[in-house]
Amino acid sequence: MTQIDHQVHSISPEIAGSRIFKFIAFLYGIAAYLVFFVTILYAIGFVMGLVVPKTIDTGADTPTAEAVIINLLLMTLFAVQHSVMARQRFKAWWTQFVPKPVERSTYVLFASLSLLLLFWQWRPMPTVVWDAGDPDLAVTLVTLSFAGWVLVFTSTFIINHFELFGLHQVTNHLVGKQVEPPRFKTPLLYKFVRHPIYLGFIIAFWAAPTMTAGHLLFAAVTTAYIFVGIALEEHDLVDLFGDEYRQYKQRVSMLIPWRRSV
Numbered sequence: 225m226t227q228i229d230h231q232v233h234s235i236s237p238e239i240a241g242s243r244i245f246k247f248i249a250f251l252y253g254i255a256a257y258l259v260f261f262v263t264i265l266y267a268i269g270f271v272m273g274l275v276v277p278k279t280i281d282t283g284a285d286t287p288t289a290e291a292v293i294i295n296l297l298l299m300t301l302f303a304v305q306h307s308v309m310a311r312q313r314f315k316a317w318w319t320q321f322v323p324k325p326v327e328r329s330t331y332v333l334f335a336s337l338s339l340l341l342l343f344w345q346w347r348p349m350p351t352v353v354w355d356a357g358d359p360d361l362a363v364t365l366v367t368l369s370f371a372g373w374v375l376v377f378t379s380t381f382i383i384n385h386f387e388l389f390g391l392h393q394v395t396n397h398l399v400g401k402q403v404e405p406p407r408f409k410t411p412l413l414y415k416f417v418r419h420p421i422y423l424g425f426i427i428a429f430w431a432a433p434t435m436t437a438g439h440l441l442f443a444a445v446t447t448a449y450i451f452v453g454i455a456l457e458e459h460d461l462v463d464l465f466g467d468e469y470r471q472y473k474q475r476v477s478m479l480i481p482w483r484r485s486v
């Protein structure tokens with residue numbers, strides 16, 4: 225991409241620096257955050273089969289092969305969008321079109337929309353793979369699943385919730401404050417595992433008192449995707465923080481606190 229191309233596509237500094245643009249960018253960031261928030265709340269209900277109108281185990285009857293294909297396509301769409309848009313090279317390319325202050329909010333918005341599409345179009349596969357039967361075991365599994373979601377939420381706040389979901393960037397832009405470059409952090413839970421957010425998702429997806437074939441497909445594919453996501457994320461983190469992150473990998477396990485390699 226030449227300098228001229230860059231100038232043709234990017235938003236002019238006068239517009240980007242204007243008060244009205246900053247305010248619109250801020251409102252956009254808030255809107256993207258609200259869409260994310262509704263999506264993550266819906267995700268809890270969808271996976272756990274609680275409250276929401278359409279869950280992982282409800283929807284139109286679909287032949288199994290068709291259901292598998294549609295569900296795999298929906299998960300692949302999310303995985304590709306989520307991984308590709310998070311890479312540094314992609315960010316460098318698309319911030320020619322999307323102003324930098326709203327880049328993260330736009331990523332969050334697209335990720336939320338592809339998840340909402342998944343919830344909407346997901347085909348149930350009702351064959352029961354396991355059923356806890358015993359009420360105490362069922363309650364334990366539901367509690368564990370909730371604990372997984374709590375782990376996800378608390379970890380986002382521990383690492384930096386508002387930066388992860390783009391609000392920090394649009395707020396700084398609004399008040400004319402520079403966004404600081406990313407810093408390597410290992411607060412609280414990050415001293416025990418490198419990926420507490422992903423660990424929370426895995427627990428939340430697998431701890432099901434009644435595991436249907438559809439839910440199992442979702443849990444298995446998302447877990448596989450999490451491992452791919454971790455590999456990509458750690459590659460970027462090593463690029464960004466070098467030896468500091470390499471030593472962290474040596475010291476702290478990926479997902480299971482008592483086993484260093486995993």
Ligand SMILES: C[S@@+](CC[C@H](N)C(=O)[O-])C[C@H]1O[C@@H](n2cnc3c(N)ncnc32)[C@H](O)[C@@H]1O
Nearest residue numbers: 379407408409410414418419420421422423457
């Ligand atoms: C969705 S968060 C997931 C964080 C972590 N993988 C987890 O599961 O808790 C992804 C963002 O966190 C950043 N990140 C992950 N670990 C980090 C660390 N130790 N210090 C600073 N940023 C980190 C990544 O660069 C990425 O932008």
